[in-house]
Amino acid sequence: xxxxxxxxxxxxxxxxxxxxxxxxxxxxxxxxxxxxxxxxxxxxxxxxxxxxxxxxxxxxxxxxxxxxxxxxxxxxxxxxxxxxxxxxxxxxxxxxxxxxxxxxxxxxxxxxxxxxxxxxx
Amino acid sequence: xxxxxxxxxxxxxxxxxxxxxxxxxxxxxxxxxxxxxxxxxxxxxxxxxxxxxxxxxxxxxxxxxxxxxxxxxxxxxxxxxxxxxxxxxxxxxxxxxxxxxxxxxxxxxxxxxxxxxxxxxxxxxxxxxxxxxxxxxxxxxxxxxxxxxxxxxxxxxxxxxxxxxxxxxxxxxxxxxxxxxxxxxxxxxxxxxxxxxxxxxxxxxxxxxxxxxxxxxxxxxxxxxxxxxxxxxxxxxxxxxxxxxxxxxxxxxxxxxxxxxxxxxxxxxxxxxxxxxxxxxxxxxxxxxxxxxxxxxxxxxxxxxxxxxxxxxxxxxxxxxxxxxxxxxxxxxxxx
Numbered sequence: 179x180x181x182x183x184x185x186x187x188x189x190x191x192x193x194x195x196x197x198x199x200x201x202x203x204x205x206x207x208x209x210x211x212x213x214x215x216x217x218x219x220x221x222x223x224x225x226x227x228x229x230x231x232x233x234x235x236x237x238x239x240x241x242x243x244x245x246x247x248x249x250x251x252x253x254x255x256x257x258x259x260x261x262x263x264x265x266x267x268x269x270x271x272x273x274x275x276x277x278x279x280x281x282x283x284x285x286x287x288x289x290x291x292x293x294x295x296x297x298x299x
Numbered sequence: 300x301x302x303x304x305x306x307x308x309x310x311x312x313x314x315x316x317x318x319x320x321x322x323x324x325x326x327x328x329x330x331x332x333x334x335x336x337x338x339x340x341x342x343x344x345x346x347x348x349x350x351x352x353x354x355x356x357x358x359x360x361x362x363x364x365x366x367x368x369x370x371x372x373x374x375x376x377x378x379x380x381x382x383x384x385x386x387x388x389x390x391x392x393x394x395x396x397x398x399x400x401x402x403x404x405x406x407x408x409x410x411x412x413x414x415x416x417x418x419x420x421x422x423x424x425x426x427x428x429x430x431x432x433x434x435x436x437x438x439x440x441x442x443x444x445x446x447x448x449x450x451x452x453x454x455x456x457x458x459x460x461x462x463x464x465x466x467x468x469x470x471x472x473x474x475x476x477x478x479x480x481x482x483x484x485x486x487x488x489x490x491x492x493x494x495x496x497x498x499x500x501x502x503x504x505x506x507x508x509x510x511x512x513x514x515x516x517x518x519x520x521x522x523x524x525x526x527x528x529x530x531x532x533x534x535x536x537x538x539x540x541x542x543x544x545x546x547x548x549x550x551x552x553x554x555x556x557x558x559x560x561x562x563x564x565x566x567x568x569x570x571x572x573x574x575x576x577x578x579x580x581x582x583x584x585x586x587x588x589x590x591x592x593x594x595x596x597x598x599x600x601x602x603x604x605x606x607x608x609x610x611x612x613x614x615x616x617x618x619x620x621x622x623x624x625x626x627x628x629x630x631x632x633x634x635x
Contacts, residue, residue: 192622203629272629279622286618 181292182230188287189226192280194219203272206265217257221277225250226284233288246285251278322392324352324400333462334444334511335364335371340403343387350387351403355396365397371464372399374440382431382460404459409450413545421545422559422589424450427458429538429582435460436531436578441467443529445537446516447544465511467529516540519569531578532571538581539566539574558588561597 179187197218200207207214229246236242254277261268324341330351331338341352355368369389376386388400409428413421428450432442443465451459512521518536520528543563546555562584568574575581575596584594591611593599599607609616 199626203626203633275629276622276625279618279625283615283618283622287615290614 179292180230181233181288181294182227184292185226185228185230185233185284185288186223187226189222189224189229189280189284190219191222192283193222193225196222196276196280199276200272204267204269206267207262210262221250221253221257222280222284225253225281229281229284230288230292233285233292234294237289237294239286239289242289243282243285246281246283246288247278248281250281250284254278323388324350324398326352326354330403331461333464335359335368335464336398341400343400349403351384351401352398353401354392354398357396367464368397368399371466374463374466374468375399375401378435378438378440378463380431380434382427382434382458383463384459384461404451404453404457404461406451406453406457406459409447409452409541409545412452413447414548418546419589422585424452424458425538425542425545426582426585426589428460428541429578429585431458431460432534432538433578433582435466436534439468441469441529441531442534442537443467443517443521444512445534445541446513447541450541467526469530516544518571520571528571530571532574532576535566535574535576535578535581536568536571538578539563542566542585556588557603558594558597558599562588562594565596 194215197211197215200214200218201211225246228249229242232245232249233242236245251274254273258268258270258273258277323345324343326339326341328340329337330340333353336353336355338351338353341350342348343350353368353372355364372386372389375383376389379385384401384404386399386401389398390400391397409424412424416424428445432445435442440463442460442463444462445460449460449462451461453459514522516537518533521533521536539562542559546559546563562581566574566581575584580595584596587594591607593604593607
């Protein structure tokens, strides 16, 4: 499996999981859980594929992890800045911190695993 | 008048060094000693390079020994592999002693390398030895004297199996001609391209009861002097003894993972049928161990399996646990 595909799959899976865990950290969002999971999965897919492409070009564990965190944090930021339309509450850190950790995990995984790009003649 | 010790030692070395005046190769100091011959660093005047020359030792320089050394050179010349020293020339010195010329290899013997290198590096060297020996088996040759002092690790990571002086060509004898290939060795009709018979060159120990090899590293069938039972599994025993010797340093076997111990235990089985059928099979198990995969020689309990998987994916598992811990932390904070 190449690195962008690994990032896509891992980012999607962790994104979905990240969305579902909102039920644990903020049970009052239960009525909107479907849209949260879909949005979080989409965010994970985009972040994963971007981190995967970075890992294909850049073979450096520390830089891969940092870029993973930055990409995931940047994608999470617009969502974190919005207050919940139903409850009116803001969940800035509840979204930013786990979202960034997902980026860290995908950044680490795409650096350590996945087939690197093959040089073409 | 008494000579200083270093001058005396130099004179003794000069006297021991075979006469090479007028020859293509000028012999210098000895760099190794085998069962039959001494290896000297030498200068090749024709090509202007350093080479290694193995010369029959004076105390064993009879006709049979000469044939054996020539035979060793022929076997080596036919085994072209990165793990086997290439032979350049063969000839006879002015005093009638047979010699052969090979590439001069500089490096450390395996036991010396193993004393300073991490275990994973040592295992990779043993793996390369298994692959080289497996290559020889595919060509019908059994080494029969595998031990750490016959393994050289070069300065650039090259791994060479040395001293094929008592190697035996097994896949080309009468039994092979009848199509009775021995376990782990190439049959004449196989794709392994076995060596053709070395016409007129006798095997080193055709007589039953003759024992050649190194105690502690030779298989029981070899120690009993049963040449008819010698096959690839005889070398598998030697490989197991090497593995054990380089992993268990200075008699301290603590901290050796059980799967690794199981690999050499299987290779060192007194019954050849219970050993790995070939060096390639043993190499595959060492590779699996290095990749943190289950090895064929060891049935892993569930707890050990869980531990191995955890060690392999330690960082990834810790990252996921961190993520879950953060989620839990938010839950706890919310509760207060």
